[in-house]
Amino acid sequence: MITMILSGYSRKIKNAGIYFSALILLLQACARPQVNSRGTIAENGMVVSAHPEASRVGVEILKAGGNAIDAAIAVQFALAVVLPAAGNIGGGGFLVLRQSNGAVASLDFRETAPARATRDMYLDPQGNVIPNLSIQGHLAAGVPGTVDGMVKAHQKYGSLPWEKLVQPAVDLAIKGVVLTEKEANGLNYSQSLFRQFNDSTSAFIRHTAWKAGDLWVQPDLGQTLMRIRDQGRAGFYEGETARLILAEMAEGKGFISAEDLRSYEAKWREPVKGSYKGYRVISMGPPSSGGIALLQLLHMVEPFPLHKYGWNKTKTVHLLTEAERRVYADRSEYLGDPDFYKVPAAKLLNPQYLAVRMQNFNPKKATPSASIKHGNLTAREHEETTHFSVVDKAGNAVAVTTTLNGGYGNFVVVDGAGFLLNNEMDDFSAKPGVPNMFGLVGSAANAIAPGKRMLSSMTPTILEKDGKLFMVVGTPGGSTIITSVFQTILNVLEHNMGMQEAVSAKRVHSQWLPDEIRYEKDALSGKVLKRLHQLGHKTTETNSIGRVDAILVLPNGKLEGGADPRGNDTAMGY
Numbered sequence: 094m095i096t097m098i099l100s101g102y103s104r105k106i107k108n109a110g111i112y113f114s115a116l117i118l119l120l121q122a123c124a125r126p127q128v129n130s131r132g133t134i135a136e137n138g139m140v141v142s143a144h145p146e147a148s149r150v151g152v153e154i155l156k157a158g159g160n161a162i163d164a165a166i167a168v169q170f171a172l173a174v175v176l177p178a179a180g181n182i183g184g185g186g187f188l189v190l191r192q193s194n195g196a197v198a199s200l201d202f203r204e205t206a207p208a209r210a211t212r213d214m215y216l217d218p219q220g221n222v223i224p225n226l227s228i229q230g231h232l233a234a235g236v237p238g239t240v241d242g243m244v245k246a247h248q249k250y251g252s253l254p255w256e257k258l259v260q261p262a263v264d265l266a267i268k269g270v271v272l273t274e275k276e277a278n279g280l281n282y283s284q285s286l287f288r289q290f291n292d293s294t295s296a297f298i299r300h301t302a303w304k305a306g307d308l309w310v311q312p313d314l315g316q317t318l319m320r321i322r323d324q325g326r327a328g329f330y331e332g333e334t335a336r337l338i339l340a341e342m343a344e345g346k347g348f349i350s351a352e353d354l355r356s357y358e359a360k361w362r363e364p365v366k367g368s369y370k371g372y373r374v375i376s377m378g379p380p381s382s383g384g385i386a387l388l389q390l391l392h393m394v395e396p397f398p399l400h401k402y403g404w405n406k407t408k409t410v411h412l413l414t415e416a417e418r419r420v421y422a423d424r425s426e427y428l429g430d431p432d433f434y435k436v437p438a439a440k441l442l443n444p445q446y447l448a449v450r451m452q453n454f455n456p457k458k459a460t461p462s463a464s465i466k467h468g469n470l471t472a473r474e475h476e477e478t479t480h481f482s483v484v485d486k487a488g489n490a491v492a493v494t495t496t497l498n499g500g501y502g503n504f505v506v507v508d509g510a511g512f513l514l515n516n517e518m519d520d521f522s523a524k525p526g527v528p529n530m531f532g533l534v535g536s537a538a539n540a541i542a543p544g545k546r547m548l549s550s551m552t553p554t555i556l557e558k559d560g561k562l563f564m565v566v567g568t569p570g571g572s573t574i575i576t577s578v579f580q581t582i583l584n585v586l587e588h589n590m591g592m593q594e595a596v597s598a599k600r601v602h603s604q605w606l607p608d609e610i611r612y613e614k615d616a617l618s619g620k621v622l623k624r625l626h627q628l629g630h631k632t633t634e635t636n637s638i639g640r641v642d643a644i645l646v647l648p649n650g651k652l653e654g655g656a657d658p659r660g661n662d663t664a665m666g667y
Contacts, residue, residue, distance in 0.1 A: 132593030133654040134647075135666020140164055141642040141654045142481035143179070143569075145663040146270060147171040150261040151483060152665045154253065161489040162190065162250040163258055166243045168481050169495060170262035170321075173239075174314060175270045177297070177513060178279050178500045179479035179569060182317070182329065184515040185238035186478075186495030187377045188246060189364055189553040191562060193488035197366070197375050197555070202242020202359035203546040204235030204517040207348035212541050215523040222523050230290055231347030233503040233516035235547065239495060240321060240329040242359040249361075259322035266315035266511075273661045274305040279500065286504040290345070295506045297513075313511030330354040337510040345505060356544075362431075367442060369395055372586065373557040377494075379436045382428040383552025386575045389420045391582070392447045399587040405601065405616055407624040411456070414603040414610050414630065417576060418465050419450045421605035429538035430546040436538075459629035462608035477501070478551060478569030482644045484562070484652055490644070492553035494567045494574070520547035550574040556582065564592075566643035568657070573602045573611075577639030585645065592645035596655035600638040611635040 133139070138161075140151035150171040151164040159167075165188065172180025188200040213220075215227045227233050247255055272280075280303045287297045296311045303309075320328035328334060335354050342349050365384035367374045369391040376384030393416040402408040427437055440446060453460065478496035496515070497503075503516035522539045539548040552574050556564040564585065568577045577600055584595035599616030603609065609631040617625070622632055640657040642664075647653055654664025 131591045131653050132596070132656065133664035133666055135652045135654070136650075137486040137667050138164075139484050139644050139652040139654045139664065139666040140168060140481065141644055141656050141662065141664040142168050142172065143479045143640060143642065143660055143662050144172060144175045144273075145661065145665075146175045146265060147180070147481070148663040148665040150265075151481070152667055153261070154258065155483075155485055156667055157253065157257070159253045159258070159485075160250070160487065161483045161485040161491040162246050163253045164483045164485065165481070165491040165493050166247055166251065167258045167261055168483070169239065169243055169493065170259050170318065171265060172479060172481070172495070173512065174262050174265040174311060174318075176276070176479055178276075179477040179495070179497060181237075181495060181497050181502070181513065181515070182239050182321070183234075183237045183507070183512045184495060184497040184502060185235070185242065185517065186493060187381050187549070187551050187553055188242065189375060189377055189492045189555055190250065191375060191490045191555045191557070193562075195557075195560065197364050199362050199364040199377050200242055200246055200359055201362050201377075201380065201546070202238035202245075203380055203549060204238050204515055205353075205357060206235055206518065206521070206541055206543055206545050206547070207353045208350060208543045209348040210518070210541050210543050214541060215518075220524070227519040227521075227523055228499060228516050229286065229503055231342060231345030231503070231505055231514075233518050234347055234349060234505065234514040235517040236349055236353045236357050237329075237515065238357060238359055241326055241357055244326045245359045245361070255325060256322050259318060263315055263318045263322060266311045266318055269308040269310035272303060272305055272307045272309050275661055277303040277305050277307060283501050283504065286501075287506070290503070290505045292508065295508070296511060297506050311511050313509055315511070317510045317512060330357060334510055337507050340509075341505065341507045341514075344508070365438065365442075367391065369582070370586065371558070372563065374554065374582075375557070376552060376554040378431075378438065379428055379548075380430040380546040381549040381551050382424045383550050383575050383578070384554070385428065385436075385438055385441055386420050386424055386550075387552050387554060387579055388442055389423065389447060390416050390575070390579050392442070392444060393419070393451050394583075399583060400589075404584065404588040405599065405621065407621050407628075408456070410601055410610065410617065410621065410625060411459070411628055411630070412454075413576075413580070413601070415454050415460060416451070417603045418460065418462055418605045420575075421572075422462075422465050423450075425605070427538060429548055433542055433545045434538045457628065461629070462605050465605065478571070478574065480553065480567035480569055480640070480642050482565040482567065482642050484565060484644050484646075488562055490555050490562050490565045492555055492565050492567045494551035494553045494569070496549075496551065496569065517547055520549060521545075552578045554578055554582075562646050564643060564645050566641065568639040568641040570639040572604050573600075573638045576600070576602045576604070577641055581641050581643060592643055592653040592655035594655075596641045596643055596657050602635075602638050609633050611638065613638055
């Protein structure tokens with residue numbers, strides 16, 4: 094096959110230099126893992142999410158005449174039923190929208206710290222962080238933002254009736270959902286923690302092991318969703334659901350109050366925007382660090398010929414790691430809730446500043462993370478999450494990343510309401526310089542304060558090419574979210590991959606601290622690993638990194654869905 098292709102090249106390309114370059118690119122392409130075909134292709138609309146039932150719900154909404162926002166709302170509520178480790182009504186997240194006319198918007202429905210929260214609430218009398226207090230149990234929960242976020246998205250951009258968007262989730266909860274093997278394993282693995290924080294009546298507790306194919310019915314959650322369906326925002330933040338949340342807080346000595354619930358507000362914010370080699374990049378700004386960090390990374394590597402370096406080759410991995418070290422160092426110092434802290438976004442994205450950050454990059458030697466600090470801005474003027482991408486027939490695009498933070502959040506199921514609460518308070522800096530559950534280090538900019546939103550790494554992102562929609566992308570993965578989105582974009586733009594191939598390709602990750610490159614099995618060859626060690630890098634093989642769900646607009650205008658094989662992720666279109 095390769096001989097035939099090269100023969101074709103030799104007939105068409107006479108210049109020896111061009112021929113040699115073509116040969117190198119061909120061999121690089123043959124060296125990387127190949128996907129047998131493109132992902133799911135559709136003409137009129139596409140939904141890619143972490144669960145087949147959620148993707149089905151979204152596509153049915155599109156077929157019924159709903160727009161991308163309508164489908165996203167329906168998918169969000171469906172995921173709260175079928176993907177309890179991350180899908181939620183007890184958590185929060187971010188939404189990035191690009192309308193077919195090119196107008197963009199972003200919605201911050203991130204959780205907030207309760208009014209009773211204090212800067213040192215997770216420290217013992219000696220000033221040390223108390224293990225697990227910000228991760229498990231009632232004190233780990235921030236005020237949920239998902240329901241208010243979906244209500245606000247519907248009020249501004251929805252087209253179908255609210256009730257029609259929530260009803261599929263009600264049906265899934267009441268009639269039951271068939272468990273996948275991954276979800277059954279997750280529920281079994283977490284049984285001890287569910288029992289620790291809940292009584293035996295919870296739908297999450299079972300005396301015999303769950304198995305794939307079991308029908309999981311959640312009647313309490315179904316009733317909660319009915320209240321949201323019928324009463325909108327008030328069906329969650331007031332009335333019976335609010336009463337059940339407050340009773341749960343009283344039982345477990347949590348901090349969320351009635352006023353915290355009543356006063357929660359999702360916020361429309363200006364997306365962060367930048368460019369990479371002619372592509373316009375639209376992403377989420379603070380309190381997510383994702384958009385700024387992604388744009389910093391893209392700007393830092395833009396001058397380098399990554400397509401010549403090759404996918405996951407030594408030069409590429411070395412360059413990406415060095416850029417990531419610098420960006421995550423900046424993240425730890427400068428990013429937080431913009432309502433409480435003036436985030437220097439423009440300075441962090443200034444091309445001159447980014448050039449200075451890369452001045453000490455050595456292509457032949459790793460820079461120890463201990464020697465890398467955050468950049469100096471004075472001289473010039475943040476594991477379980479889930480992502481879904483939606484494009485409708487008109488070309489409206491929505492990227493949503495939503496989370497409980499850790500898998501199954503804080504393991505507290507609101508008694509009588511049937512949903513899990515988040516452990517997002519761990520995304521604050523419990524103590525400056527002390528890493529959270531994802532190994533991320535923060536500063537005073539991300540310190541706990543009442544009503545404040547905790548820093549996030551979520552990176553829902555949309556790309557344009559020549560003023561037209563090109564890609565919708567995002568992923569879960571805690572601190573690996575930013576680098577997973579970064580690599581997926583580069584896989585398409587630099588390494589000529591289709592959407593499914595780009596999503597399936599093995600990934601690597603680095604984040605300043607700890608000082609190491611983490612890589613999925615078979616992501617790096619033995620030769621590359623040896624060379625990285627010679628450059629001074631430390632490497633660690635890890636489990637899967639990220640679960641990217643993305644959509645690519647093909648040259649013929651059709652949509653290619655890329656659903657991550659690391660999970661039960663599914664692309665569906667029509």
